[in-house]
Amino acid sequence: MSDSSELGSIIHELSNAFAVDFSQPHSPMSGASHYVWLIDHPTNGETWSIRIAKNEFAASLSDRGTAILRYLKEKRPMLQVPRLLCQSKQYSVFQYLGGEPIDYWDSNKLSDQRRRGLLDGLAVFLFEMWTCPVPRGAWRFSAWNVLMDDEGISGLFVLSRASVLRHDVDRVIDWDTAQFVPMPAAIHHPLFIADIPGWQNAVQENMTFEKDRKYLQNSIAKIAGKSNHPDAGSISRLLSNCFERQFFDLSLRSKLTNEHYIETRIKGSMVEKVALQKQLGAFLAIYTGLRTNPTILALQERMRRVEGVNVSIMEEQNLTSVA
Incomplete structure (x- = not known):
């Protein structure tokens, strides 16, 4: 769970920003990318959620998501989506939805x-x-x-x-x-x-x-x-x-x-083998490091198993022809 001193600093910062004395956060949980706590507003009775990103990647995703949420709330204020109350590089605070x-x-x-x-x-x-x-x-x-x-x-x-x-x-x-x-x-x-x-x-x-x-x-x-x-x-x-x-x-x-x-949609149907070779070949000609990637190899094997799609995507002659 997020460091207690960091959480305490956030609560202190929120108390100063909103000029209220927030009580201790409660109901902690850990998601895939964030720690989440709930806090109760002492005067208006609302419950807010504090989301603290676990790493920089999670923080960047959160920035994108909150930007979209702000846009939607601005354009459609009556939508049943939570309000973004405040945001910093370390955390974001949202209205808590009931139900x-x-x-x-x-x-x-x-x-x-x-x-x-x-x-x-x-x-x-x-x-x-x-x-x-x-x-x-x-x-x-x-x-x-x-x-x-x-x-x-x-x-x-x-x-x-x-x-x-x-x-x-x-x-x-x-x-x-x-x-x-x-x-x-x-x-x-x-x-x-x-x-x-x-x-x-x-x-x-x-x-x-x-x-x-x-x-x-x-x-x-x-x-x-x-x-x-x-x-x-x-x-x-x-x-x-x-x-x-x-x-x-x-x-x-x-x-x-x-x-x-x-x-249901490809097996047994006519597939243009040359087009498949060129598409993946062109991709791998640019990203050469992926030629032995397990996902690419698995894709090749899966395509081979599909009736009528017996292509050799990894063959050097196909790669060089589109390089």
């Missing part, structure tokens, strides 16, 4: 009525996000990213990994992986209802969420129909046909999804 994580989107545990209510809340949130003045924001939702209370969606947060401990502090935010991307890349279903092959949602293997996707699409279409935003119609169309884009995108990030993608 509990949905955990897993399981139709055996969440009733139809409950799921529809949550999806209605998501529809409002997503439409506001997707119509936010450019640049637009996109990230990959999991059920851990959505906070709910008795009234529905209470807030959303983004995790770089499943790095938050599941106790009373598992609602602390982490926007470090948020990014601005073009609209077709931004508009997709939350992963917990997307039914992307290889995506692990920790529910029954045969449990699918086509009805939930359709409900979300209809909810967003209703909002879009009442909106005069120039992208309203495009949003409904992009969401209705986003599966292939989302499947491909996730196949670049998840090994298991990638294996499903090769099996």
